[in-house]
Amino acid sequence: MRPDPIQRIDTAFFWEACARGEFVAQKCEPCNKLWHPPRPMCPDCHSLEKSVATLSGNAKVLSWVRQVRPASYGFQESPIVILVELEEGLRMVSNWIGETLPQIGDDVKVEFAPTSGGKAVPVFKKVSA
Amino acid sequence: MPAAHEQACIVGIGQTEFSKASGRSEQQLAAEAVLKACQDAGIDPKSIDGMLTFDLDNSDEVDIMRSLGCEAIKYTARLPQGGASSVSTIVHGKHAVEAGFCDVMVIWRAMNERSQYRFGQPHHSMSPDAHSSTFMEWCFPFGAQTPAAWEALSCGPYMHKFGVTSEDLGRIAVTFRKAAATNPAAWFYGKPITLDDHQSSRWIVEPTLRLLDCCQESDGGVAILITRADRAKDLKQVAVRILGAEYSMLFNHEIISDFYAGDLIRTENSESVADKLAVTAGLAPKETDVAMIYDNFTPQILRQLEGFKYCGIGEAKDYVADGHLELDGTTPLSPNGGLMGEGYIHGMNNITEGVRQIRGTAANQIKNAQTAFLASGVAGAIIGR
Numbered sequence: 320m321r322p323d324p325i326q327r328i329d330t331a332f333f334w335e336a337c338a339r340g341e342f343v344a345q346k347c348e349p350c351n352k353l354w355h356p357p358r359p360m361c362p363d364c365h366s367l368e369k370s371v372a373t374l375s376g377n378a379k380v381l382s383w384v385r386q387v388r389p390a391s392y393g394f395q396e397s398p399i400v401i402l403v404e405l406e407e408g409l410r411m412v413s414n415w416i417g418e419t420l421p422q423i424g425d426d427v428k429v430e431f432a433p434t435s436g437g438k439a440v441p442v443f444k445k446v447s448a
Numbered sequence: 449m450p451a452a453h454e455q456a457c458i459v460g461i462g463q464t465e466f467s468k469a470s471g472r473s474e475q476q477l478a479a480e481a482v483l484k485a486c487q488d489a490g491i492d493p494k495s496i497d498g499m500l501t502f503d504l505d506n507s508d509e510v511d512i513m514r515s516l517g518c519e520a521i522k523y524t525a526r527l528p529q530g531g532a533s534s535v536s537t538i539v540h541g542k543h544a545v546e547a548g549f550c551d552v553m554v555i556w557r558a559m560n561e562r563s564q565y566r567f568g569q570p571h572h573s574m575s576p577d578a579h580s581s582t583f584m585e586w587c588f589p590f591g592a593q594t595p596a597a598w599e600a601l602s603c604g605p606y607m608h609k610f611g612v613t614s615e616d617l618g619r620i621a622v623t624f625r626k627a628a629a630t631n632p633a634a635w636f637y638g639k640p641i642t643l644d645d646h647q648s649s650r651w652i653v654e655p656t657l658r659l660l661d662c663c664q665e666s667d668g669g670v671a672i673l674i675t676r677a678d679r680a681k682d683l684k685q686v687a688v689r690i691l692g693a694e695y696s697m698l699f700n701h702e703i704i705s706d707f708y709a710g711d712l713i714r715t716e717n718s719e720s721v722a723d724k725l726a727v728t729a730g731l732a733p734k735e736t737d738v739a740m741i742y743d744n745f746t747p748q749i750l751r752q753l754e755g756f757k758y759c760g761i762g763e764a765k766d767y768v769a770d771g772h773l774e775l776d777g778t779t780p781l782s783p784n785g786g787l788m789g790e791g792y793i794h795g796m797n798n799i800t801e802g803v804r805q806i807r808g809t810a811a812n813q814i815k816n817a818q819t820a821f822l823a824s825g826v827a828g829a830i831i832g833r
């Protein structure tokens with residue numbers, strides 16, 4: 320089964336939200352900018368004051384791959400990995416959930432997939448036109 | 449710009465054989481390569497006073513000193529970012545020597561990455577807080593766990609936009625293996641491949657990278673010696689001057705997992721390096737006689753050809769197909785067979801080949817090679833007589 324996410328002090332909020340079924344990003348309080356991957360300081364205004372913003376979960380597929388050899392560690396079958404651009408402009412690596420192969424440009428919507436230790440990660444499913 | 453007599457020069461190169469099972473420790477490979485570089489230059493290893501390697505190298509500076517008998521080290525540094533640091537060592541080596549931090553700088557990289565561990569396999573024991581690995585947090589639980597997977601994911605938008613096919617990539621692999629076939633030091637000496645061989649090689653990462661799109665995993669060691677021109681003139685070899693060496697890492701970019709910045713089409717770090725080199729070295733990468741461009745995976749060649757301005761954006765696949773990279777082409781690529789054909793000592797064996805080309809002693813010698821371009825994505829250097 321899927322390995323648990325590695326968590327660090329500055330990123331735990333993201334994975335904890337996923338475990339609750341919430342899709343979020345780091346938001347800088349003074350300047351309202353969103354950042355992913357999370358980081359301790361806003362690179363624009365250098366504030367340490369952060370909050371957590373809920374995201375729409377709407378995204379577009381920018382790229383996809385499947386790690387064939389070696390197969391993805393911890394998975395029964397190597398999943399389809401996608402790079403998505405979120406509606407809010409952030410990018411993230413995730414997985415494609417679906418029977419068919421993704422196409423670059425496909426519209427997708429977030430869901431959550433469980434991990435071996437009872438946590439969760441965001442994954443994406445195609446939005447039918 | 450330093451005065452001519454203060455300019456940093458590569459005066460010695462050394463390497464072990466490149467194999468799949470060296471049968472000895474990484475520390476020994478490092479020591480052997482350093483000794484060979486010293487013998488090549490005619491420098492007593494005891495006089496080495498500067499050391500530079502990768503942060504990923506397992507050989508400790510103290511142990512290298514213990515084997516070589518170096519009397520006193522005045523300068524050491526270790527560089528981040530995996531194979532991207534191969535040409536970064538030349539950037540740092542040049543400036544450290546020219547600034548007088550040390551007089552005899554040795555750069556080394558030694559690895560048993562085939563027999564002792566598998567460099568291209570998932571590093572599931574990696575700590576997310578260890579150096580150079582925080583990006584793993586955002587890839588590992590999604591099954592993107594190898595360099596090949598990260599590379600393919602980051603190249604997807606580029607390949608899609610310009611309709612780059614597997615055959616386009618295959619032509620690059622064929623070029624490397626053709627050169628390796630006539631280089632006795634290459635692992636794939638005497639073993640050229642055809643485009644059909646490439647097309648029938650198994651998938652490593654769908655839908656982008658086949659086995660023959662990937663560099664090797666090799667055991668071996670490489671070392672390079674740098675000193676100033678005024679000292680170099682008394683040594684055994686023709687001094688190879690470092691005419692310019694530049695590094696550029698732009699905001700929010702990563703090395704191989706470069707997903708978060710830019711348009712995923714242009715290779716912005718390399719563009720910045722090319723622009724700076726045109727000023728400091730006084731010539732563009734394309735104007736040099738040989739291109740030694742880091743080839744971990746075939747798409748990297750397309751991206752860097754464009755980043756370092758050998759051709760326009762989206763034109764690299766045609767640049768390759770038109771034969772420019774052949775040994776008799778306008779800008780020959782890696783006459784040693786590159787990391788795919790010769791061996792993968794994390795990029796360092798491409799630097800020693802660049803030096804041999806300038807000396808005129810390479811197995812596949814480019815006629816009248818006066819200058820060579822060394823590149824590893826975020827770093828580039830131009831060397832010459």
Ligand SMILES: [Zn+2]
Pocket residue numbers: 347348349350351352361362363364365366
């Ligand atoms: Zn801010």
